[in-house]
Amino acid sequence: MSRGITGVTVIMPSLEPAYPNAGATRHGFLTRDILFPILIWFSGLPSVTLIIAEKVRGRDESVEFSHPKIMSTIQPIADEFEQHPDMALVERVRGGDLKAFDELVRKYDRQVFRIAQHITQNREDAEDVVQDAFLKAYEKLDQFQGNAKFYTWLVRIAVNESLMRLRKRRRGKMVSIDEDIETEEGSVPRDLADWAPDPERNYSQSELAEILRKTIQGLPQGFRIVFVLRDVEGLSTEETAETLGLSIPAVKSRLLRARLQLRERLSRYFRKNKGGEK
Amino acid sequence: MTCSEFLTLLDDLLDGTVSSETRAELQAHLHNCEHCEVTYNTTRKTIEIYRSHELYELPTGLRDRLHSAIMARCKKVC
Numbered sequence: 001m002s003r004g005i006t007g008v009t010v011i012m013p014s015l016e017p018a019y020p021n022a023g024a025t026r027h028g029f030l031t032r033d034i035l036f037p038i039l040i041w042f043s044g045l046p047s048v049t050l051i052i053a054e055k056v057r058g059r060d061e062s063v064e065f066s067h068p069k070i071m072s073t074i075q076p077i078a079d080e081f082e083q084h085p086d087m088a089l090v091e092r093v094r095g096g097d098l099k100a101f102d103e104l105v106r107k108y109d110r111q112v113f114r115i116a117q118h119i120t121q122n123r124e125d126a127e128d129v130v131q132d133a134f135l136k137a138y139e140k141l142d143q144f145q146g147n148a149k150f151y152t153w154l155v156r157i158a159v160n161e162s163l164m165r166l167r168k169r170r171r172g173k174m175v176s177i178d179e180d181i182e183t184e185e186g187s188v189p190r191d192l193a194d195w196a197p198d199p200e201r202n203y204s205q206s207e208l209a210e211i212l213r214k215t216i217q218g219l220p221q222g223f224r225i226v227f228v229l230r231d232v233e234g235l236s237t238e239e240t241a242e243t244l245g246l247s248i249p250a251v252k253s254r255l256l257r258a259r260l261q262l263r264e265r266l267s268r269y270f271r272k273n274k275g276g277e278k
Numbered sequence: 279m280t281c282s283e284f285l286t287l288l289d290d291l292l293d294g295t296v297s298s299e300t301r302a303e304l305q306a307h308l309h310n311c312e313h314c315e316v317t318y319n320t321t322r323k324t325i326e327i328y329r330s331h332e333l334y335e336l337p338t339g340l341r342d343r344l345h346s347a348i349m350a351r352c353k354k355v356c
Binding site: 098101102105106109110113114117118126127130131134135138139192193194195199200208209212213216227231232252255256259260262263266267270 | 285288289292313316317319320321323324325327328329331332333334335336340341344345347348349351352353355
């Protein structure tokens with residue numbers, strides 16, 4: 001399908017399963033970073049729009065990526081090969097320097113603890129996950145390829161350890177990041193009341209923390225994990241997809257619904273003439 | 279632009295990943311649609327609140343205890 005004479009639009013199915021089990025290896029090696037230069041080169045046009053579509057639980061989902069120039073595609077790839085500061089620490093650990101691993105633990109233990117808490121929703125489990133995730137990272141460091149950030153690799157281990165911990169608590173019942181996501185809630189905003197200005201000021205710090213905890217805990221797990229990784233921990237969409245073994249369209253779809261559901265639920269506390277009436 | 283079209287691009291607008299042309303279209307829609315303006319502002323606020331409030335802090339005592347346990351276990355497998 002073409003769009004004008006300066007560009008080309010390609011509609012294609014997703015090359016990766018939408019909802020593989022957490023931690024499953026992703027299939028397909030053709031990412032859009034590879035596809036864009038190929039399509040631009042073959043078409044001879046300066047612009048390419050790639051629409052990746054897939055059927056998710058009977059629902060059509062698609063996401064559109066546009067690259068106006070080939071250089072904008074090549075640049076991020078080049079950036080990925082620049083060495084992250086953590087790689088120097090990783091190399092020292094590989095050389096037997098335990099102090100370097102000590103530094104990595106100090107650097108990321110808070111983040112791993114937060115992620116584990118958000119997934120397990122249990123303090124003791126989160127403490128165990130922190131220990132197990134770092135120990136596993138230490139033991140498996142030789143398997144870390146260095147083509148991803150050490151932090152992203154560590155988060156993937158922490159997410160898997162957290163899901164395993166949940167499974168243990170549920171006596172072996174399967175736990176996956178797809179859990180409870182078949183909900184229409186949040187797809188379309190319903191509560192359209194505006195919020196009070198600085199609504200959090202109507203609550204004490206502890207009250208606000210309780211509201212935020214309760215609200216995010218109420219999200220389906222598959223949405224909560226995506227929201228935490230993307231919006232709380234600051235991973236990119238691509239890193240979140242890589243970490244969770246999800247496709248990029250699936251991450252984007254879940255993130256939108258997570259954000260809208262959280263917004264809707266917080267509206268109960270923050271809407272005008274509500275917070276001020278407590 | 280319809281409200282549905284706006285909604286499909288809401289995340290990109292929030293994340294700042296839209297082109298200047300699309301941004302202008304989205305802002306023009308926001309200017310004329312109170313519902314979408316409320317949705318946009320409150321969703322943005324939702325993200326800000328969660329980013330700025332640490333819900334699960336790691337207390338220093340627990341952190342030190344976990345740290346010691348991790349390093350002791352690592353030494354064992356050295």
